[in-house]
Amino acid sequence: MPGETLLEVDDLSVFYGSSQALGEVSLDVDEGEIVSVIGPNGAGKTTLLESMSGLLPYEGSVRYQGQEVSERNVRALVGDGLLHCTEDRDLFPFFTVHQNLLMGGQRLGRSEREERLDYVYDLFPRLDERRSQEAETMSGGEQQMLAIGRALMGDPDLLMLDEPTQGLAPVIIEDISDAVEELRSEGLTLLLAEQNTTFAMQHADRLYLVETGTIELSGTDEEFKNNDYVRDAYIGIT
Amino acid sequence: MVNPATILVTGAMVGSLYVLIAIGFSLIYGVRGVINLAHGAFIMLGAFAYLVAGGQVSGVAAFVIAILFVGLFAVGLYLGLVRYIEHNVVITFLATVVVALIIQQLLTLEYSLAPRSLEPIVSGGIAFAGTRVRYYQLIAFALSWVALGLLFLFVRRTTLGRNILATSMTEKGAKLAGTNVLYVNVATWFVAGAFAGFAGVFIGTLQSTSPTMWINPLGLAFIIVTIGGVGSIKGSIIAAYLIGFLETMTVTFVGPAWRGMFALLLLVVIILAKPEGLFGREFIE
Incomplete structure (x- = not known):
C-alpha cells in the first residue's frame, strides 16, 4: 500500500532560454509505489526528471521529503536518497x-x-x-x-529511471523488468519515464501522460489501459 | 663526434621540465575542458614567489612556498572567476589571457622588465655522459618523476582522486553519483597550480625570471597537450619528452636558432594526421 507522499510537484514550469519545455506540471509520488510518466519523444519527460533531481532550474515547486529541491544541490539530494538514472546513463x-x-x-x-x-x-x-x-x-x-x-x-528512497528500456533487445528488457519487480517487492519507490507504454503500464501503479510539456492525463494503470486515446495513440490496440 | 649519451641526458633533463610545464595545463583541460591561458602566468608566479621567498628563507623552503602559493592562487582564480564563466569557452579563453596580462603588468610595475636570475636550490654540478649536468637539473628531473608518481597515486588510490577522474569523464554522472564537483574542481586547480609553481622555480633558475617569461611556457604547454592528446596525462608526459629530445637533437645537429622549429613541425603533422593527439582523450591511464 502506498505510504506518505515522497515527491510533490506543483505548477512546475521549465524554460530553456525563452522556450518553455514544461508548463505548470503537477504530480506526486507516494512511498512504495511505482509511478510512470509516459509520452512521446520530446514531450518533456527528461526535463521533468532533471528538474526533480536538481539538475535544472525551474519555476513552481518540487518538494522531495517535504523540502524544496531547489534549496539543495544534487549531491545533497543524492545523500537524501533521491537517485536518478538518466536517459544517457x-x-x-x-x-x-x-x-x-x-x-x-x-x-x-x-x-x-x-x-x-x-x-x-x-x-x-x-x-x-x-x-x-x-x-x-x-x-x-x-x-x-x-x-x-x-x-x-x-541506497535510494526514490529511484528515477529515464527510459530504462530505450534501444534494448526484448530479452534485456525482460531482465530490466524482473529487476523492477524485485525492487517493487522490496518496497522501493520508483518513478519511470518511458516511451515504452507497454513496459510502463506493466509496472506502474499510476501513470501520467505528458505531451508537449503538459500533463494531459493521469490515472491508475487500469484507467490508462481502458482509455481510448491511450489505446489508440500509445498502445495501438483498438 | 656527438656522444649519443649527451643527447639522452640533456633531452631527458629538458623533457622533465616540459612535463612539469604541461601537466597542470593538461589536468585542467582534461578534467574541466577549460583552456587556461593563465597557465604560463602561474609558472611565472612560481618563479617570482621563489625569488621573493628566497630572500627570506632557505632555498628548499622558498621552493615549497612557491608551490603552495601558486596552488592557492590557482584555487583563488577558479573560485573568484573561472567557476562563473567556465561553461563559455570563448569567455574563459579571453578572461584567462587578461588575467595573465594583468599579472604581467603588476609584476612589471614592481620588478621592471629586466630579467633576473634565481639562486638555484643547490649549486654545482657533475660531469656526466660527456656533458655537465647541474645538480638542480638533476633535482628537477628526479622531483618531476616523484611528483608524477604522487599524482598517479593520488588519482588512483584516493577517493578525491577517483572523483577527479570520474568528473573528467562525465560531470553530470559524477554529480548524480554524489560527487562534490566543486571540491573536485578546487583540488584540480590546486594541483595544476602547484605543478606550475614547481615548473616556475626551475625555469626561472635555468633560464631567466622576468614579467614576460609566461608566454613561452604557455605555448609549449599548448603544443605538448595537443601532441599528447587533450586531457591525457600519459600523452603529455610522452609528448614533453619527445619535444625535449627533438629540441636537443635540433640544437646539436642543426643549430640553436632552429630549436623550436621541429616541435612546431611535429605539431602540424599531428594535427593533420591524428588531430585527437597521440593518446586521444583517455585522461590518466
Whole structure:
C-alpha cells in the first residue's frame, strides 16, 4: 500500500532560454509505489526528471521529503536518497563495472558499501560476471543494468529511471523488468519515464501522460489501459 | 663526434621540465575542458614567489612556498572567476589571457622588465655522459618523476582522486553519483597550480625570471597537450619528452636558432594526421 507522499510537484514550469519545455506540471509520488510518466519523444519527460533531481532550474515547486529541491544541490539530494538514472546513463566509461558501482556507493561506510555491492551483483548477475570490464566496452543492455546498479548503490528512497528500456533487445528488457519487480517487492519507490507504454503500464501503479510539456492525463494503470486515446495513440490496440 | 649519451641526458633533463610545464595545463583541460591561458602566468608566479621567498628563507623552503602559493592562487582564480564563466569557452579563453596580462603588468610595475636570475636550490654540478649536468637539473628531473608518481597515486588510490577522474569523464554522472564537483574542481586547480609553481622555480633558475617569461611556457604547454592528446596525462608526459629530445637533437645537429622549429613541425603533422593527439582523450591511464 502506498505510504506518505515522497515527491510533490506543483505548477512546475521549465524554460530553456525563452522556450518553455514544461508548463505548470503537477504530480506526486507516494512511498512504495511505482509511478510512470509516459509520452512521446520530446514531450518533456527528461526535463521533468532533471528538474526533480536538481539538475535544472525551474519555476513552481518540487518538494522531495517535504523540502524544496531547489534549496539543495544534487549531491545533497543524492545523500537524501533521491537517485536518478538518466536517459544517457552518464556512466564513467573508462572505469570498470566495479569502479562505477563503488562511485555510486561512495557516501556509504565500508560494510554498508560491501552489502550494497552484493545486493547489486545479486540483482544483476551479468554485472557480477563483468566486474573488471570497462563500462564503455559493454552492450547497451549491460550499461543500463550498470546505470541502475550504480544508482542502487546510493541506497535510494526514490529511484528515477529515464527510459530504462530505450534501444534494448526484448530479452534485456525482460531482465530490466524482473529487476523492477524485485525492487517493487522490496518496497522501493520508483518513478519511470518511458516511451515504452507497454513496459510502463506493466509496472506502474499510476501513470501520467505528458505531451508537449503538459500533463494531459493521469490515472491508475487500469484507467490508462481502458482509455481510448491511450489505446489508440500509445498502445495501438483498438 | 656527438656522444649519443649527451643527447639522452640533456633531452631527458629538458623533457622533465616540459612535463612539469604541461601537466597542470593538461589536468585542467582534461578534467574541466577549460583552456587556461593563465597557465604560463602561474609558472611565472612560481618563479617570482621563489625569488621573493628566497630572500627570506632557505632555498628548499622558498621552493615549497612557491608551490603552495601558486596552488592557492590557482584555487583563488577558479573560485573568484573561472567557476562563473567556465561553461563559455570563448569567455574563459579571453578572461584567462587578461588575467595573465594583468599579472604581467603588476609584476612589471614592481620588478621592471629586466630579467633576473634565481639562486638555484643547490649549486654545482657533475660531469656526466660527456656533458655537465647541474645538480638542480638533476633535482628537477628526479622531483618531476616523484611528483608524477604522487599524482598517479593520488588519482588512483584516493577517493578525491577517483572523483577527479570520474568528473573528467562525465560531470553530470559524477554529480548524480554524489560527487562534490566543486571540491573536485578546487583540488584540480590546486594541483595544476602547484605543478606550475614547481615548473616556475626551475625555469626561472635555468633560464631567466622576468614579467614576460609566461608566454613561452604557455605555448609549449599548448603544443605538448595537443601532441599528447587533450586531457591525457600519459600523452603529455610522452609528448614533453619527445619535444625535449627533438629540441636537443635540433640544437646539436642543426643549430640553436632552429630549436623550436621541429616541435612546431611535429605539431602540424599531428594535427593533420591524428588531430585527437597521440593518446586521444583517455585522461590518466
